């Protein structure tokens with residue numbers, strides 16, 4: 108078990124301490140609960156004390172002798188970042204498609220001509236588990252270097268029994284050896300595989316009758332996601348998949364209203380999804396329903412940026428009471444990045460979110476987006492010792508100096524895993 112750590116003299120300790128056990132909405136998203144000259148004491152992987160440095164030192168006295176001290180003078184300390192929407196486990200890359208899009212091709216045209224998700228499916232099906240593990244581990248290391256300590260990872264590049272299970276098994280293996288905690292989502296309904304072209308309902312039957320029961324029985328995932336989009340899966344087909352998963356104990360998530368308005372947000376509310384993600388084309392009714400039911404909107408500004416489309420209206424959704432989280436959407440087609448700080452910056456510039464809202468959306472609200480709001484996402488007594496120490500004197504500078512990685516130290520479960528901007532976790 109990890110030893111004790113005392114972090115002291117943080118210029119700003121961004122605690123995000125909450126007043127309730129629910130995601131932050133509206134003005135609550137701007138309340139970071141900052142402690143100046145802050146300190147955190149971690150023991151056995153958990154946060155034990157949080158407060159002003161002198162007060163904590165006085166309280167703990169001799170207990171602090173001989174333990175690891177980290178001087179955070181001139182830096183800020185935040186909860187480890189949480190990414191609630193990634194397609195972490197895949198093989199290969201799609202830089203030629205980027206070039207095609209720069210020359211005018213659309214994302215959906217490329218997909219309908221056998222590229223896009225189908226191209227990655229081809230490469231993922233043909234990759235060995237070892238190759239998938241190694242390629243995905245490199246991305247996980249990048250996430251860790253950018254301050255991420257927990258992320259969600261979806262399947263959805265197998266689109267057949269063996270390859271979907273291969274992706275989920277690799278995610279499980281990575282979770283066992285890598286410092287980042289991985290929370291798995293089954294997304295067999297990411298695209299209609301080419302073998303089922305023209306008969307998507309037969310593929311939905313396969314998902315419902317064979318894949319979902321196996322995933323649930325073997326505890327390979329806790330969430331179930333679907334790409335509800337015109338030309339992919341209809342709201343009716345999406346509903347069938349999400350309801351079937353629910354009966355087996357898998358919590359619904361949904362890729363909703365990304366390219367066209369398609370009543371995805373409305374479906375998310377109807378099936379009781381924990382989140383609806385993308386939402387570039389959400390309807391006013393969808394916003395209202397999500398706000399009323401507290402369904403988390405996971406917004407992905409890197410995807411809009413990379414696809415060169417207008418980003419989701421985060422400002423409007425926050426103002427109307429939707430709890431908002433942010434994510435990289437890390438995937439090889441529409442957002443090939445592991446940089447949470449870049450996503451934060453894009454959310455300010457393209458979604459009208461403030462730096463404080465962005466911090467809430469990448470920590471506590473992101474944690475609620477994967478049902479971990481009681482364990483991570485804020486610096487509070489009893490939560491996991493997951494922290495990022497960033498080399499900026501105040502949180503505004505984190506967003507102001509854009510395109511840079513300010514992550515200096517990362518602490519996961521009370522252990523230092525990144526130091527001086529370099530990985531230092533022991534290999535398991």
Ligand SMILES: N=CN[C@@H](CCC(=O)O)C(=O)O
Pocket residue numbers: 194223224227334362365410436438439440441442
């Ligand atoms: N929109 C659907 N799925 C992914 C993209 C997958 C891909 O292009 O490979 C997303 O969330 O952006």
Ligand SMILES: [Zn+2]
Pocket residue numbers: 192193194362436438
């Ligand atoms: Zn996605």
